[in-house]
Amino acid sequence: xxxxxxxxxxxxxCPYCERVVRVLNEFGLEYRSRYVEPMHSERNVVKRxxxxxxxxxxxxxxxxxxxxxxxxxxxxxxxxYGEGGA
Amino acid sequence: MPDFDVVSLPETDxxxxxxxxxxxTRPLVNEEYWEDRALGEVVDGPTLLVFxxxxxxxxxxxxxxxxxxxxxxxxxxxxxxxxxxxxAHKRLLAERGEGVRIFSDPGxxxxxxxxxxxxxDGMTGxxxxxxxxxxxxxxxxxxxxxxxxxxxxxxxADAIDDxxxxxxx
Numbered sequence: 001x002x003x004x005x006x007x008x009x010x011x012x013x014c015p016y017c018e019r020v021v022r023v024l025n026e027f028g029l030e031y032r033s034r035y036v037e038p039m040h041s042e043r044n045v046v047k048r049x050x051x052x053x054x055x056x057x058x059x060x061x062x063x064x065x066x067x068x069x070x071x072x073x074x075x076x077x078x079x080x081y082g083e084g085g086a
Numbered sequence: 087m088p089d090f091d092v093v094s095l096p097e098t099d100x101x102x103x104x105x106x107x108x109x110x111t112r113p114l115v116n117e118e119y120w121e122d123r124a125l126g127e128v129v130d131g132p133t134l135l136v137f138x139x140x141x142x143x144x145x146x147x148x149x150x151x152x153x154x155x156x157x158x159x160x161x162x163x164x165x166x167x168x169x170x171x172x173x174a175h176k177r178l179l180a181e182r183g184e185g186v187r188i189f190s191d192p193g194x195x196x197x198x199x200x201x202x203x204x205x206x207d208g209m210t211g212x213x214x215x216x217x218x219x220x221x222x223x224x225x226x227x228x229x230x231x232x233x234x235x236x237x238x239x240x241x242x243a244d245a246i247d248d249x250x251x252x253x254x255x
Contacts, residue, residue: 009119034119037176045118 004030009046009057011036016070017056023074027081031058093237095216100201100233107135107226110196112189114165115175120190125165128187129226132162132253134246137202137218141170141178145217145238150182152243159185161254168215169194191215202233217241221249229253 230249
């Protein structure tokens with residue numbers, strides 16, 4: 001198993017996370033899912049990686065980008081990997 | 087010894103010494119998150135793979151206490167596996183199993199493949215794991231194997247200590 005380019009920190013059944021997954025799949029991007037707990041206090045790993053405890057959060061090794069907030073992530077993915085993206 | 091017969095478990099064709107431990111992919115839980123991981127990708131040196139009954143059963147609790155008391159996770163990678171959910175594994179790891187990671191196999195497919203399944207009386211629809219311990223080298227060759235043959239039964243911690251000592255400097 002090769003290391004996927006994108007790591008997605010997600011919460012089971014979180015609609016904002018599913019929104020990001022839909023876009024990842026749309027662009028055929030390889031990603032690995034790391035599931036965390038519903039309790040914010042249990043999400044130190046996300047805080048360490050992204051600076052906040054919110055999910056979704058992604059780490060894109062190709063570009064070195066780490067990002068939270070689904071709207072921002074979707075915008076980033078569309079801008080980077082969508083039609084007309086870099 | 088009790089003055090009654092302890093339940094014997096039937097003979098089983100299980101993964102044994104000198105076999106290559108079968109590869110599988112399941113969610114692997116640490117203290118912070120879980121993600122799909124393949125055993126073959128996780129094993130990169132001596133590894134203790136411990137199958138145990140579902141989280142909360144006293145057999146699992148004893149096994150993790152033994153792992154902690156002997157400090158095995160300081161000597162090599164220790165991986166647990168049970169039918170419990172990742173959420174249950176996280177609760178277990180908050181209490182014990184310092185440095186241990188645990189695979190979640192709710193459908194018991196891995197447990198069946200390793201030949202350590204146990205259809206537990208009075209819990210219809212649940213396939214349990216027998217307690218079982220496999221010491222693997224970095225190529226997933228089984229250097230030491232123990233599978234419970236009674237219900238309940240606990241592994242010989244000194245024998246595991248010795249086997250680890252033979253594999254790890």
